[in-house]
């Protein structure tokens with residue numbers, strides 16, 4: 001699948017850089033299967049225990065619904081000790097479309113296996129599954145503000161302040177969102193998982209700006225312009241990719257690069273595609289220049305110290321590029337300082 005267990009050699013970032021004469025694209029399979037992970041013990045929820053309330057969106061696998069649980073306790077969902085089954089819990093239900101190809105089914109199962117191992121405040125939780133042949137689905141945490149990309153696009157920037165309004169967001173909250181993404185990514189990196197598609201569109205936002213990493217498959221349908229097409233097929237998030245990933249070398253360090261682009265999106269309030277002045281083929285031509293490639297400029301609202309961290313994410317050599325320990329600790333210190341100044 002899209003996410004994978006990392007080779008130890010890649011974790012330490014000692015893979016050889018791509019030879020300069022190596023031809024870029026098309027490069028590699030989209031979905032790496034064969035991961036030897038086993039799904040953690042999961043709650044198998046009977047379909048009648050969910051009442052569909054609304055449609056939240058649709059992605060590669062099919063539709064995503066808002067649903068309320070019927071006769072299910074928080075304990076069943078491994079959320080806490082509460083055992084009151086009469087209280088309905090709001091959840092998101094991701095269905096695999098009936099016409100899914102065997103490859104898509106495989107990818108869906110791989111995503112389940114992968115997600116079942118993740119438990120972190122900034123990573124979307126898999127709560128239950130229903131794996132019938134006809135209509136399998138998964139139940140995940142409901143994040144009431146949807147994906148970060150559409151969430152930020154509807155907001156305007158306001159100067160730093162401790163107060164929040166429903167249609168404005170301040171730099172300190174953007175920083176709070178950023179630190180949470182870094183925290184979730186640090187967790188994934190420590191588990192040796194590579195996300196490969198970190199971008200604002202693949203992050204979900206809950207109440208009070210709680211932010212969680214999602215989409216361990218690809219959510220493309222809403223964001224087709226973010227991906228590059230080869231022979232009519234959408235495959236690569238080229239604008240989020242470090243140079244070595246153009247040669248198939250994904251690692252926790254390529255996630256660091258994508259993190260830098262994601263934070264750039266955050267401080268742009270997702271108003272622009274990265275390198276929006278370049279066409280897809282120009283992005284590719286530029287990216288394979290390696291060290292000489294264009295670097296994303298500091299968004300106006302991005303604090304200088306935060307941009308300095310982004311520059312560490314945009315280091316050409318994966319060996320030298322910042323890892324998530326460095327990213328998280330630096331951003332956390334900056335965030336703390338900001339909060340102290342405001343309060």
Ligand code: ADP
Pocket residue numbers: 056057058059060061062064092094124140141142143144145146147201204214215216217218219220222
């Ligand atoms: P897929 O993995 O099938 O491609 P996604 O996970 O990308 O689908 O979901 C598509 C859209 O549905 C997202 O962009 C988001 O707006 C909405 N969505 C997905 N999961 C949730 C959730 N847990 N809570 C709220 N909205 C969600």
